[in-house]
Every structure is written in structure tokens, then in C-alpha cells.
Amino acid sequence: MTGRQIITDAQNTWCPGCGNFSIQHTLKNVLADREKKGQSPDNVVLVSGIGCHAKIADYLDINSFYSIHGRAIPVATGIKLANPDLTVICCSGDGDCYAEGLDHLIFAAKRNIDLTVIVHNNRVYGLTTGQYTPTSPRGFKGKSTPLGTMEDPLNPIELMLASGATYVARGYSKKMELLQTLIREGMDHKGFAFIDVLQICATFFPAADYYTPRVYDLAGHDRSDFKAACTKAGEWDYNSDAPIALGAFYQKTSPVFEAKMTERALSAAEREQAIRDLLRKRT
Amino acid sequence: MKDIAVLIGGKAGDGINSAGAMVAQVLNHLGYRIYLYFDYPSLIRGGHNFAIIRGRETATGTCGTRVDFVLALDQETIERHKGAWKADTAVIFNKDLVKATGQGIPVKEILAAENAPAIMGNSAVIGGFAKAAGISWKTVEDVFSSHIPKGADQNLRVARRAYDSLATVHPLDSCSNAPVPLLTGNEAIGLGLVRGGLEAYVSYPMTPSSSLLHFLAEEQGKLGITVVHPENEIAVILMALGFASAGKRAAVGTSGGGFCLMTEGLSLAGMAELPIVLLVSQRTGPSTGLPTYSGQADLLFVQHAGQGEFPRLVVAPGTTEEALSWSAVAMRIAWEFQIPAFILSDKTLSEGTYSTDCSLVQNIIESDVPPWDKNTPYRRYADTPSGISPLAFPGTGGAVVKVNSYAHDEAGITTEEAGVVAQMTEKRQRKADGLSLAMNRYPQVSISGNPSGLVAILCWGSTAMVCQEVAGPLGLRVVRPVVLSPFPEEPLKKALEGAGMVIVVEENATAQLATLAGQHGIICQKKILRYDGRPFTPELLLEKIREVLS
Numbered sequence: 088m089t090g091r092q093i094i095t096d097a098q099n100t101w102c103p104g105c106g107n108f109s110i111q112h113t114l115k116n117v118l119a120d121r122e123k124k125g126q127s128p129d130n131v132v133l134v135s136g137i138g139c140h141a142k143i144a145d146y147l148d149i150n151s152f153y154s155i156h157g158r159a160i161p162v163a164t165g166i167k168l169a170n171p172d173l174t175v176i177c178c179s180g181d182g183d184c185y186a187e188g189l190d191h192l193i194f195a196a197k198r199n200i201d202l203t204v205i206v207h208n209n210r211v212y213g214l215t216t217g218q219y220t221p222t223s224p225r226g227f228k229g230k231s232t233p234l235g236t237m238e239d240p241l242n243p244i245e246l247m248l249a250s251g252a253t254y255v256a257r258g259y260s261k262k263m264e265l266l267q268t269l270i271r272e273g274m275d276h277k278g279f280a281f282i283d284v285l286q287i288c289a290t291f292f293p294a295a296d297y298y299t300p301r302v303y304d305l306a307g308h309d310r311s312d313f314k315a316a317c318t319k320a321g322e323w324d325y326n327s328d329a330p331i332a333l334g335a336f337y338q339k340t341s342p343v344f345e346a347k348m349t350e351r352a353l354s355a356a357e358r359e360q361a362i363r364d365l366l367r368k369r370t
Numbered sequence: 371m372k373d374i375a376v377l378i379g380g381k382a383g384d385g386i387n388s389a390g391a392m393v394a395q396v397l398n399h400l401g402y403r404i405y406l407y408f409d410y411p412s413l414i415r416g417g418h419n420f421a422i423i424r425g426r427e428t429a430t431g432t433c434g435t436r437v438d439f440v441l442a443l444d445q446e447t448i449e450r451h452k453g454a455w456k457a458d459t460a461v462i463f464n465k466d467l468v469k470a471t472g473q474g475i476p477v478k479e480i481l482a483a484e485n486a487p488a489i490m491g492n493s494a495v496i497g498g499f500a501k502a503a504g505i506s507w508k509t510v511e512d513v514f515s516s517h518i519p520k521g522a523d524q525n526l527r528v529a530r531r532a533y534d535s536l537a538t539v540h541p542l543d544s545c546s547n548a549p550v551p552l553l554t555g556n557e558a559i560g561l562g563l564v565r566g567g568l569e570a571y572v573s574y575p576m577t578p579s580s581s582l583l584h585f586l587a588e589e590q591g592k593l594g595i596t597v598v599h600p601e602n603e604i605a606v607i608l609m610a611l612g613f614a615s616a617g618k619r620a621a622v623g624t625s626g627g628g629f630c631l632m633t634e635g636l637s638l639a640g641m642a643e644l645p646i647v648l649l650v651s652q653r654t655g656p657s658t659g660l661p662t663y664s665g666q667a668d669l670l671f672v673q674h675a676g677q678g679e680f681p682r683l684v685v686a687p688g689t690t691e692e693a694l695s696w697s698a699v700a701m702r703i704a705w706e707f708q709i710p711a712f713i714l715s716d717k718t719l720s721e722g723t724y725s726t727d728c729s730l731v732q733n734i735i736e737s738d739v740p741p742w743d744k745n746t747p748y749r750r751y752a753d754t755p756s757g758i759s760p761l762a763f764p765g766t767g768g769a770v771v772k773v774n775s776y777a778h779d780e781a782g783i784t785t786e787e788a789g790v791v792a793q794m795t796e797k798r799q800r801k802a803d804g805l806s807l808a809m810n811r812y813p814q815v816s817i818s819g820n821p822s823g824l825v826a827i828l829c830w831g832s833t834a835m836v837c838q839e840v841a842g843p844l845g846l847r848v849v850r851p852v853v854l855s856p857f858p859e860e861p862l863k864k865a866l867e868g869a870g871m872v873i874v875v876e877e878n879a880t881a882q883l884a885t886l887a888g889q890h891g892i893i894c895q896k897k898i899l900r901y902d903g904r905p906f907t908p909e910l911l912l913e914k915i916r917e918v919l920s
Contacts, residue, residue: 097783132616132764137775144772145784150764152615153774153784154608155638161605165612165620166764168596169570173616173765191608194601352569353594361592362561366728368516369551370398 093118093128097145104293106260106286110207111143113266114176117274118149131174134163136183139214139288140207143178157187160195163202171201171345174274181208185221185241196250196279200344203273203280206243209288210325217291224326229291244320244336247281248313254280255316256335259302260287261295265333272335278343285331298331305334313337372402372427372545375434376499377451379420380443382413389492390421393441394552394723395513396496396505397425401545404552405430405835406723407905412577412661418446427545431689431724431835435907438540439503441495442468460540462498464491473502473536480531490521490528497529504541507533553726555719555832556582556623558690559649560589562697563621565734566647567705570596570620572610574603577661578717579623579651603628607635607646614644615773617763619701623649626668627658633675636710640680642773643751643759643798645704645711647697652716654903663903664717666831667878670885672712673855679795681802683711683809684855687719688816688834691730692852698734699812706737706808707758707801714854716877718832718905735811742769750774750782753793757800806856814858815865816850823847825919826869828894830854830883833875833906840911851883859890871895873918877905 093115101107118128128149135141137156144151154162163177184192184206195202211229212218219229219236222243226235247255254276258266266284273280285302287295301323309315316337323329353361376393380386387408394404402425411417422433437454440447442463448470455461461472468474475498477491484490493514500510510529514522553561560582563571571590573583587597596618600606606622613620624632629650639646652668654660672684683703687693697713704711742748742762748769752759759780762769772782777794779785816834819827819842826847829837834850841848849865851858866872874884874894879901884894896918900906 095783127767129767129769130765134612142784144774148770150769150771151773151782152612152642153772153776153778153782155634155775158604158608158635158638161600161608162612162615164600164605165570165572165609165614166616167612168598168609169613169616169618169620170763170765190601191605194605348596348598350590350594350596358564358594361589361594362564364592365561365589366551366553366726369553369557369726370516370549 093148095146095148099146100142101139102289104287104289105139106209106288107140107143107207109260109263109266110205110284110286111146113263113270114147116267117270120271130172131176132166133176133178134159134166135178136180136188138180138183138212140178140180140183157183158191159183160188160191160202160204164195164200167200167202167345168348171349175202176274177202177204179204179206181206181210181222182212182220185243193246193250196247196252196281198344199251199253199278199341201278203270204282205270206283207286208243208283209286209292210294211288211292213288213291222325240325242320242324243283245317248317248320248337252281253278253339253341254335255337256282257333258282258284259298259333260284261299262302262333265304269335276338278341301329301331302333303330305332305336308334308336310335310338372543374402374425374542375437376423376439376441377420377437377454378423378441378443379418379447379451381415382410382417382419383415384419384443385489385492386419386421386443389496390423391552391723392496392513392517393499394423395517396500396509397423398549398552398725399509399513400425400505400542401547401549402426403429403547403725404723405432407433408721410662418450420447420451429725429727429835430839431722431832432839432905432908435909439499441499442470443495444468458540460502462495462502462536464495473498473539475532475535480528483531484524484527486524486528490525493525493529494532497532498536501533501536502539504538551726551728552723553690554581554721554723555690555693555715556651556721557585558693558726559697559713559715560586562694563647563701564593564595565694566698566701567619568595568621568701569618570598570610570613571623572598572600572606572613572620573623574599574606574628576625576628578653578720579625579649581721582623582649603631604635607632610646611635611639611642611644614646615763619645619705621647621649621701623651625651625653626655626671629668629675637676637678637680638775639710640676640678640682641775643708644773645708647700647704647711647713649713649715651720652714660903662717664832664877664905665901665903666716666876667882667901669714669830669854669882672714673886680798681707681709681805682855683709683805683853684714685712685853686714686831687852688831688850690724690726693719694726695732696852702734702737703805703808706739707805708761709801709805714831716832744768749780751778751780751794751797753780753797756804757797758804802856809853809856809858812853814851814853815861816852817847817865818842819848820845821847822868824869825871825873826866827875828866828872828883828887829875833877836906836908836911837875840908840915844915854886857886857890862887862892866892873898873915875906875911877901
């Protein structure tokens with residue numbers, strides 16, 4: 088299919104000013120650019136979890152699997168193993184990916200399966216109307232923590248470096264050009280690509296005034312240097328006041344999981360023969 | 371009726387299961403039909419393990435409490451199982467470790483003479499057994515050569531020394547049957563799934579399902595399937611649904627606790643109309659329960675698991691032949707109707723080894739899954755008279771495939787419109803109607819024993835063979851639904867027609883099949899229940915049946 092509308096007719100219900108619009112727009116541009124280069128969107132599958140981010144599955148007119156809360160990554164893993172020729176993108180939320188489905192995120196990175204995980208990290212539960220998430224700053228006053236949270240946030244960049252992700256980046260929904268570069272790089276990367284996107288929640292965590300003066304581009308950083316990546320990742324801990332680096336922290340080439348896992352499919356006759364051979368061995 | 375039993379026991383780690391399998395093959399080659407029961411606690415080393423190998427002239431799937439041979443690799447085998455001895459039970463033991471009356475084998479001395487490793491000691495015991503049972507050396511040679519992939523010669527030399535040093539005390543006649551494959555229930559389920567077109571098996575280890583994971587992982591290259599062991603059971607079912615959404619036939623396997631974690635994924639399969647086959651192999655619950663023992667307490671759980679309403683298939687095979695047949699059927703039906711299909715097993719079937727008569731395996735009934743016509747825009751959930759939507763998968767030129775866990779319209783876009791929600795609910799329910807009709811193509815209810823007997827035993831799953839063996843000679847009717855969802859009400863009522871008394875036999879404490887049957891107007895007057903993790907023995911079942919009949 089060429090030149091198709093990448094946006095469906097579904098009514099968009101994100102709040103005005105929501106950072107999800109930027110992520111969707113960026114993704115749409117990346118898909119359109121790829122199509123111009125002959126990479127058909129027919130071969131792309133978008134998998135989402137549940138939360139505000141996940142509505143993107145309804146809005147983008149591409150193959151999608153609107154999964155359940157926290158479970159986008161295992162679904163995406165199954166799709167990629169089933170058909171390694173597909174390009175599989177996971178859109179996930181911070182509650183989705185860092186709380187409910189954290190184990191899946193770590194294991195996908197550990198396996199280096201060729202997925203692109205885009206975390207719409209607005210640092211708050213939006214769809215359930217404002218509770219803290221694993222990346223909310225300490226003291227965040229949400230509906231479940233009226234006195235402020237008593238715990239420190241996770242640093243997902245450090246977590247992914249420790250877990251073996253082979254492409255680790257951070258974007259910002261108000262820096263769309265850079266975000267476009269990161270998503271394109273992530274999709275082109277052969278292996279597990281992780282992009283944490285600082286995303287504005289217009290209703291429950293409108294943090295643009297905090298992020299905008301602090302963000303800077305990692306231009307010049309040596310992304311092949313793991314130690315340097317760790318140092319940069321630790322600069323801002325999602326809690327204290329510090330400069331916030333945007334861009335790719337780390338990238339390396341490593342064999343992908345699906346290439347090691349897939350067995351050659353057999354014809355029906357070969358299958359029957361294989362079964363007969365096994366039965367003979369047990370006689 | 372030729373009917374013998376051999377008990378082999380030792381410590382965990384002594385290789386009792388594989389030694390038992392060799393004894394089973396020796397008897398298989400003498401023409402006996404086999405059932406091997408393996409009893410082991412949930413630990414790796416040090417506990418007592420034993421296997422009972424039953425050989426019978428006709429098919430069996432149960433072990434009695436008495437044995438004709440005891441092969442003791444440790445002292446506990448002698449002490450613990452004295453109650454199983456008959457007056458003429460032949461006792462063969464490792465002389466270095468066991469004090470007993472019978473025939474001792476100087477295992478250490480034999481191993482030293484052949485410069486063989488300790489694990490080959492089991493071959494000495496098997497050689498000794500063969501001589502005590504008057505089995506020809508040729509049979510031992512044949513079995514060792516075909517079933518020991520590496521080092522058969524050295525094992526045979528070890529076995530021969532024991533064979534030569536013992537006397538024949540309990541000669542066995544051979545039977546006229548040709549040897550047949552010996553399969554565990556899980557192996558039969560695996561091969562059945564492959565017959566049904568399995569392309570991916572995803573599983574997290576949990577007894578008693580793990581041996582299917584091990585078997586398929588070992589044979590994946592030969593069978594052309596992908597085998598994945600992910601981080602937990604939640605990932606297992608979601609990955610499998612990912613496979614299904616991309617057009618690959620996937621199955622998962624687990625036991626009760628793991629299945630608890632899969633229920634959100636099960637409900638997703640129901641809503642998103644994704645085909646998947648689930649092996650749930652029951653062990654004794656609740657919770658961790660008895661990990662390595664059996665039970666039938668998850669029938670109602672499996673019937674109802676998952677939020678919301680959606681059709682499902684549940685089959686409970688009772689033999690390896692049925693496991694081979696019905697696992698293939700489960701895969702075909704899952705894909706025909708785009709629904710979850712369960713194979714409900716238990717430790718007894720999954721880990722027991724059975725003679726498998728492949729002539730009894732039923733053929734697969736092919737069904738047409740409607741393809742997308744490519745003329746109209748693809749709609750993943752197109753509403754059709756049957757409720758079944760044409761399938762297309764991502765990567766198909768021109769098709770946008772939208773799979774959705776939310777209530778959705780025909781295109782797969784989320785909706786909260788009352789009318790559309792009702793329409794799509796009815797669409798899914800129409801598949802349930804079609805499923806019930808489709809299952810009528812299969813023999814959903816098994817009848818054995820005396821088909822016109824006035825007293826009927828009603829059972830399900832792995833108790834099939836013990837019920838048949840005990841009730842048949844008493845002139846009772848044995849009725850067993852193999853399909854449990856959709857519940858085969860009409861065929862079951864027909865099978866029970868004219869029975870004045872129905873006795874339900876189950877390995878749970880609340881008679882779950884009786885509850886289910888009761889919801890369909892089938893009343894069980896008596897219940898025989900066992901819930902200590904051990905399968906019914908023919909002796910115990912006979913005693914209980916006599917009690918309820920008196």
C-alpha cells in the first residue's frame with residue numbers, strides 16, 4: 088500500500104496539549120519517510136499496552152495489537168519470533184512498562200530481541216486520573232499518595248543499560264526533530280532499542296517548564312562507550328535538579344534473539360515423518 | 371490374563387525413572403501392554419523415588435498395590451514397600467547397599483570389572499531382573515541397543531554379568547502383542563499438538579507440565595517448531611498470543627499456579643479472538659500443594675477462568691491415544707473458531723508412561739477457515755453469520771490488521787457504543803453455538819464396560835483406565851465425557867440412558883464433574899472421591915464401589 092492515510096477516523100480523545108500528539112506525529116513522519124524508501128507500513132506492527140499512550144493503536148492506521156496493561160512487550164516478542172521480517176514497535180506507558188510489566192522490559196533487553204520500545208513517560212497515571220508512577224519524583228502528590236510519595240523514582244536509562252539493551256536513548260515530546268531521529272535510529276537498529284520519551288501530561292503532570300530549560304542534546308557523546316553512557320545516565324536521576332541529556336546514550340551491535348530461536352518450518356509430510364520416527368524410537 | 375508388576379525404588383538422583391523406562395521396554399518387547407507410574411517427592415536428591423511398571427495382556431493405565439518383582443537400589447525400597455509383596459514376590463537388590471532376602475547383585479564388583487561408571491549400576495539391576503524373570507538375553511540386547519543411544523555395549527556387558535550371576539525364580543510368559551510405542555501423556559500431547567500444526571510452544575517450567583517443555587525443546591529441530599521459555603507465565607501466554615496474531619499456531623503449558631497467572635491473557639484471547647491451546651496439567655492443590663502428585667481439582671477453574679464471557683474448548687484425554695487425538699483436535703478447533711482450547715491433564719496422565727496403540731488415534735477433521743477476499747478493506751472482526759471473521763496477518767499486502775483487547779468494532783477500533791458492544795458480544799456468542807455443533811462431529815463421550823449396565827460410573831481424565839479395569843468385570847457401565855466445554859449434554863444423557871444409579875469417581879474433594887453434570891440435569895447419586903494426591907488403585911476403587919453398592 089502506498090501513500091495511505093496513516094491516521095484512522097477514530098475520534099482522538101487525548102487532552103489538548105498532551106505530549107502523545109507529538110509522539111504520534113513523529114511516528115507518522117518516520118513511517119511516511121520509510122515508505123518513501125520502499126519500506127511498506129504493511130510490514131510494521133505497533134503493539135501497545137493500556138493507558139493514554141495506548142490509544143495510538145486506534146489512531147495510527149497500521150497493523151496493531153492493542154494489548155493489556157503492562158504486556159505490550161511479550162506480545163511484541165511473540166510477533167517478532169513468529170515473523171522476523173516484521174518491524175515491531177512497542178508503545179508503552181511508564182506505569183505500563185516500569186510497574187505492571189517491568190519484568191518483560193528487562194527480559195526483552197536481556198534477550199536483545201529486535202523491537203523498538205517507545206515509553207511514553209509522562210511520570211503519572213493519566214487514564215486512571217492521576218496517581219504516581221515508578222518515575223514520579225519523590226514527594227509527588229497523587230490521588231493514591233496525598234501526602235506525597237515516600238519512594239525515589241527509577242532511572243530507566245540506568246536500568247536498561249544494566250539489562251543489556253543495545254540501543255538506549257531519551258527523547259522529549261517538545262523536541263520533535265530529535266525524537267524523530269531517535270525513533271528512526273531505534274527502528275533501524277538491529278536489536279533491542281529503548282527510547283524513554285519525557286512526555287508532557289497536560290492535565291496531571293504539566294512539566295514543560297521544568298524540562299525545557301534543563302534539556303540538552305548529547306551531540307558529541309561517544310555512544311559506543313558503555314562507561315560514558317552510564318555516567319551520562321546517572322547525571323539526572325529523575326528526581327534531583329540536574330541537566331537532562333537527550334539523545335542516544337548507548338548503542339552496540341550484538342546478535343539478535345529471533346535469529347537464534349527460529350526453527351525451519353516443516354511441510355506436513357516432513358512433520359508426519361518426524362512423528363513416525365519419534366514413535367519408532369519409543370518402541 | 372497375564373498381568374505383572376515390577377517395583378523399582380531408590381534415592382532421588384539414582385535414575386529410577388529411566389531404569390523404570392528400560393524395564394518397561396523389556397516388558398513391551400515381551401508383548402505386554404504397559405503402564406508406568408513414577409512416584410517422587412519434590413526434591414532433587416535424597417528422597418525416595420519409585421516406579422511401578424505394570425505389564426498386562428490388554429491395555430492398562432493403572433497400577434495395583436501388589437507387585438511381582440521388587441528391584442531395590444536402596445534399603446528404603448525394601449522397608450517401605452513390604453506391604454506390596456506377595457508370597458512369591460521376587461526381590462532383587464544391590465548387594466552393596468541393601469540387606470534383604472532374595473537375590474543380591476554385586477554391583478560394585480561388576481562395575482569395577484567392566485571399568486564402568488556408577489550410573490551403569492542400573493543396567494546391572496535390569497540384567498538381574500531379566501534373568502530372575504526368565505527373559506531371553508536376546509530381548510535384553512534388543513532393548514538396550516535400541517534405547518541406549520550411547521554406550522549400549524558397555525551397559526550390556528554390565529547387565530550380562532548380573533544376568534549370569536542370578537537364577538530364574540519367577541519366569542514370565544510372553545504375550546502375543548507386537549511392541550508398540552511407550553509414551554508419557556505429555557509426549558503424546560506434544561505429538562498431538564504437532565499433528566494439529568503446532569509451530570511454537572511457549573512455557574515456564576511447572577510440574578507436571580515441564581516434561582512437555584523438555585520434550586519439545588529437545589525435539590524442536592526435528593519437529594520444526596520454536597520453543598521459548600520466557601520470564602514467567604504471564605509472558606508465556608502473551609507471547610503465544612503474539613505468535614497467534616502473526617499467524618503461527620502456538621500452545622502453552624502449565625499447572626494450576628502458573629495458569630492463575632495466565633488468566634488475564636486467557637481473557638485477552640477471548641476478547642481479541644486469538645486461537646491458542648493451553649495444556650493445564652493438574653497437581654494436588656490448593657496453592658503449591660503437592661507439586662509432584664496428582665489431582666483433578668481444577669476442572670471448574672479451567673471452565674470459568676478469565677473475566678467476561680467467551681467460548682472455549684476443554685478436552686480431558688484419559689489415555690495417550692486420546693492425548694494424541696484430542697491435542698490435534700484442540701489445535702484445529704482453536705483455529706477454526708479463533709478461541710482458546712484447553713487440554714486438561716494431570717500428573718497421572720502427563721508423567722505416566724503408556725503403551726500407545728496408534729491405530730486408535732482418530733483422524734483430524736479438516737475445516738475451512740475463511741480467508742480474506744482482498745476486495746474489501748480488511749476488518750479483523752468482520753461480523754459474519756457464523757461469528758467467525760476471515761483471518762489475515764500483519765505483513766499481508768493491503769491488510770491493516772488491528773487486534774484489540776478493548777471492546778471494538780469490526781475493524782478492531784476501540785468503541786464504547788452500546789449497540790456495537792452488544793453486536794460484537796453476540797458475534798462471539800454465535801461462535802459458541804457453532805462450536806457445540808462442530809464438536810458433535812467427534813466422539814465426545816466414551817462408553818466402556820457394559821454399555822447397558824444399570825449402574826454407571828461417571829469419570830473424566832486419567833481415571834479412565836482404572837474405572838474401566840474395575841467396573842467392566844462388575845458389569846457396570848463406564849461413561850466418560852472427554853469434551854467438558856462446551857458440555858456435551860445430549861451425548862452424555864444418551865450414554866447414561868437407562869442407568870438407575872450414577873456413581874461419580876473423581877480425584878478431588880467436591881465432585882466437580884458431578885457439579886457440572888448437575889447443572890445440565892444429570893444427577894449423580896453416589897460419589898467416590900480421592901484427594902491425597904495418589905491415583906486410585908484398582909483395589910481401592912473396587913472396595914469403594916462395593917461399599918456404595920452394598
